[in-house]
Amino acid sequence: MLITNLKLKNWRNFSTVDVPLGPRVYLIGANAAGKSNLLDVFRFLRTVAQSEGGGLQKAMKERGGIKKLRSLHARTDTEVRIEVEIAESMDEESERWRYMLAFKPEGKGKQRLLVTEESVWRGNTPILQRPEPADRKDTARLTQTFLEQINNNSAFRELGEFFAGTTYLHLVPQLLKHSDEISGRVIENDPFGQGLLQRIAATSKKIQDARLRRIKGALDNSVPMFSELNFKKDEMSGAPHLEARFKHWREHGAWQREDQFSDGTLRLIGLLWALQDGDGTLLLEEPELSLNEAIVEHIPLMLDRVLRDRKKAVRQVLVSTHSEKLVAAIGDPSNVLILEPGENGTKVRPPKADELKAMKYGMNPAEVLLPKTRPKNVEQMGLFA
Amino acid sequence: MSRVLVVGEDALCCALGERLVAATLPGWSLARESVNTRGITRLVPRLPDFILQARHVQPVICIADSDRGCPVELIGDWMMAGGDERFVLRLAVKEAESWLLSDPESFASFLKVPLAKLPRRPDEEPDPKRVVLNLAARSKSRDIRAEVVSPTDSSKQGSGYNVHLCRYVKATWRVNEARTRSPSLNRAVSRVALLGAAT
Numbered sequence: 218m219l220i221t222n223l224k225l226k227n228w229r230n231f232s233t234v235d236v237p238l239g240p241r242v243y244l245i246g247a248n249a250a251g252k253s254n255l256l257d258v259f260r261f262l263r264t265v266a267q268s269e270g271g272g273l274q275k276a277m278k279e280r281g282g283i284k285k286l287r288s289l290h291a292r293t294d295t296e297v298r299i300e301v302e303i304a305e306s307m308d309e310e311s312e313r314w315r316y317m318l319a320f321k322p323e324g325k326g327k328q329r330l331l332v333t334e335e336s337v338w339r340g341n342t343p344i345l346q347r348p349e350p351a352d353r354k355d356t357a358r359l360t361q362t363f364l365e366q367i368n369n370n371s372a373f374r375e376l377g378e379f380f381a382g383t384t385y386l387h388l389v390p391q392l393l394k395h396s397d398e399i400s401g402r403v404i405e406n407d408p409f410g411q412g413l414l415q416r417i418a419a420t421s422k423k424i425q426d427a428r429l430r431r432i433k434g435a436l437d438n439s440v441p442m443f444s445e446l447n448f449k450k451d452e453m454s455g456a457p458h459l460e461a462r463f464k465h466w467r468e469h470g471a472w473q474r475e476d477q478f479s480d481g482t483l484r485l486i487g488l489l490w491a492l493q494d495g496d497g498t499l500l501l502e503e504p505e506l507s508l509n510e511a512i513v514e515h516i517p518l519m520l521d522r523v524l525r526d527r528k529k530a531v532r533q534v535l536v537s538t539h540s541e542k543l544v545a546a547i548g549d550p551s552n553v554l555i556l557e558p559g560e561n562g563t564k565v566r567p568p569k570a571d572e573l574k575a576m577k578y579g580m581n582p583a584e585v586l587l588p589k590t591r592p593k594n595v596e597q598m599g600l601f602a
Numbered sequence: 603m604s605r606v607l608v609v610g611e612d613a614l615c616c617a618l619g620e621r622l623v624a625a626t627l628p629g630w631s632l633a634r635e636s637v638n639t640r641g642i643t644r645l646v647p648r649l650p651d652f653i654l655q656a657r658h659v660q661p662v663i664c665i666a667d668s669d670r671g672c673p674v675e676l677i678g679d680w681m682m683a684g685g686d687e688r689f690v691l692r693l694a695v696k697e698a699e700s701w702l703l704s705d706p707e708s709f710a711s712f713l714k715v716p717l718a719k720l721p722r723r724p725d726e727e728p729d730p731k732r733v734v735l736n737l738a739a740r741s742k743s744r745d746i747r748a749e750v751v752s753p754t755d756s757s758k759q760g761s762g763y764n765v766h767l768c769r770y771v772k773a774t775w776r777v778n779e780a781r782t783r784s785p786s787l788n789r790a791v792s793r794v795a796l797l798g799a800a801t
Contacts, residue, residue, distance in 0.1 A: 575607075575634065578658040579651030588635030 218379045218532035220259075220498065221313065222302035227291040229254035232562035239291060239552055240307060241520065242535040243449055245544060246556030246590045249513065252537035255556070256500045258299060259383050259535070263406075263497075265362055266380035271318065272365040276324055283322055290562045296321040303376065310575070311342050316376055331359040337373045344372050369552055382497025386410060388487035390480040410487045414475070418457040418492065432489040434435040435519060436461075440482055441509055459486065480507040492523045498533045505540035514542040521548075545583035550576045555589050603629065606661045606797065608636035609652055611645045613764045614698050615665040617771040623663065625777035626794045633660045642666055649691075656689035660688040661797050665790075668693035692790040692798065699730040701787045702767065704780035712770045725784050734767075735759065 225234035230251045244252045257280075264276035280286045287297050304311045315338040322328045332352075337345040338587040345363060352358045364377050365368040388410035396411055403411045417425060424450060433446045445462040459475040461482070475483060484507055491499060505513040516536075524532050538544060547553060550568055557564045568576070568586060574584050606623055610616035616636035621701040623630055639645040645666060651690055656662040694701050703724035715737050721727050733756065738750035749762030781788040 572634075575655065575659050579648075579654035580637070584637045586632060591635075 218305055218375075219307070219531055221304045221307070222300075224259065224298075224300035225258065226256060226296065226298035226319075227288040227294070228297060228299065229286060230288060230558075230563050231255070231565065232240045232288055232290045234565045235552055236565050236567060238533070238535075238554075240531050240533050241517070241549075241552045241555045242533070243517075243544065243547055244535065244537045244556060245539070245553060245587060246563070247558065247592050248539075248559050250556040250590065252556060253502065254536060255554075255565065256502065256537060257387065259380075259498055259500055260385050262299065262301070262318075262380040263383040266364050266377040268365060268367050268377070268381075271381070273318075273332070273362050274330065274360060283320075283330055288562055298334075303379065314339055314373070314376055316364070316373075319474055323356075328405035329356075329360055331356060332362060335362055335364070337376065339373070340415040351486075373383070379497060382495060383445060383500065384491060384495050385502070385577070386487065386491045386496060388484050390478075390483040390487075393483060393487075394478075410491075413487050413490060414457040414459065416494065417459070418450070420494075428490060428493045428564050431493065431523065432486055435489055435523075436482070436485065440485070443482075446486075481509065483514070485512070489519070489523065492520065492534075496532060498535065499535060501536045503538055503540075504536060505538055505543050510542045513540050514546040516543050517546045517548060541583045541587060544587055545581040547582050550582040551587070553582055553586055555586055557589060603631055604660075604798075605631050605633040606663060607633045607652075607655065607659075609645070609648075609662060609664040610636060611639055611642045611666040612698075613638055613768050614771065615667070615694075617661050617768040618694070618698055618701055618775075619661070619665040621771055621775060621777055622785075622790060622794050626791050627798045630798070632670065653686050653689045658703040661688040661690070663794060663797075664689070664691045665698070666691070666693050667697045668695055687800065688797065690793055691792060693786070693791075695725045695786040696727065697730045699734045699767075699779055701784055702726060702771065702775060703730055703733060704782075704784035704787060705776050706783075707773045708776055708779070709770070712774055713746060715740055723783070725786055728770045731759075732757065749779070766794050 219240055220238050221280045222237050225235060227230050228234070231254070234255075240498055241501050244255060246252050255297075261276050261280070264271045264275050264279065277283060277286065283297065288297065291297075292578060296319050296367065296402060298317070300315065300317040303314040303316065315336075317334060318332070320330055320332050320333040323331050332347060335345065335347040336343065346358060347363065364373075364380070367374075369379050372594045386409045387408055390410075391410050392411045407413075417429075420428070429446055436443050443461060444464050445458045447462075449460055450456065451458055459478070460472050461478065462472050478486075484504075487505055491501075504516055508516075520534055520536075524534070530570065536543075538581065544553070550573060553568060554565055555568070557566070568582075572585050604627070606627065606667050607617055608619035608623060610619050613653070616638050620632065620636060623632065639648060645664070648663075652664060653663045701724075703721060706717060706720040710720055719737060719740070721733060722732060724733075727733055734753050738746050739756050741747045741750075746766060749760045750766050752758040752760045753764075777787070777791065
């Protein structure tokens, strides 16, 4: 499944958003334009949809309450609304689902967060329309979505499972390398990749081997001197480790463990693993970090290649990026979404017709689209006069 | 309204191209932010792309330095790919800096150096960039001295070289003044003006 359209109202720094989405989405925007905030919609829906330890109230609490989540531009209308269209594939014929969730604070008393609308459509058939009469009688029911309740979501459970299957990855190599010293708490769903080794360990041997083989194939071409990649359990402690061998002046090369890998190698391994792990929407935050430019320009191809080889259905990937090399290498510029901050919040838009024309005839997306995201007068930065 | 795209081999060339448009094509606007290819070696392989752009989207003005040979030969070599009348490739003689030196009054006051120190025939200077660095090193302004010239090697540019010189080109450089002293700039102005006449 994939999300084919996203509509938002008052979500963080967006007053309104209405954009089509394809199987690959590249988000570009200046610092603080809201790339991560846009990705956060899908993490929010994931938490809402998790029937174990999830739900609307949990998702809101994780974000510090509605006041922090709602757009500062929402002055009179305080409702936050999320609407997504979902399809099995991009095929026009494929049936479209729609899930709509709106909520706002109660406006009195305990200021509970209440659902103001929750609806589900399958094609042209309404499956759910809340508030129902029972909700009006007992407003406590409105503190929860039906999406999070197994008793109430049987007619659209596949949607809930789809939302819950979303993966967010912003791998921080230092957290993985120094996990012993910092004895870091792993955040739920492990966005920073600390639990990568445990996840690899929890995979069956056969699948593990197949995935590592694919990762090795990609590393062969991008990390010089690299020759072998193994996954092993430490004989003494049982702790899982990645080991790589690098060609070396010594005949048999030298084995290194993950804490000796470069940040770039680790990020690349984490990225390639995440691509193969799971089916849900994959959110990648700045995958270019610590990678050599020559590798970065192959990220779009790497995503397409690894995901094409899967036997399963299409997997949607949303990537936030600042990298000129990465954006320049995007094959289909209509996959780019541009975030433009303005007085009434950030606007999100696909490329315009004249921009698409310029890219059709010789210009690359980095040349045409990235300048739109540059802060004005950036040349004056560093000049105080 | 007519639009044009500027391409340059560095930020300075882009700024010069933009000023050329403003001075020579009244009423025209820039199609989009200028494309800085960051180096001549990355500009040359893209020439067919820019010619395609000129043919199908809007005229393109491409500005580069000619420090590697005679401009006429270079233009000929590069345009073998088959040019387009809406594609203008202009090379500053030696380096783009010679065009800056061609407006000596405003450049001297920007650099805060005496006017008499500036060369009379900038296009004939063998190394105009060196001239700019030597001038900047004698500036009365500490920012210019310290940022335009490398603090460790006075023959190299400092970290603020492009920022300061682009600021100058955008704010004070006078195309019509400079073209009277630089034949290569004068030819560039005439060629760009032809774009305006053609449409």
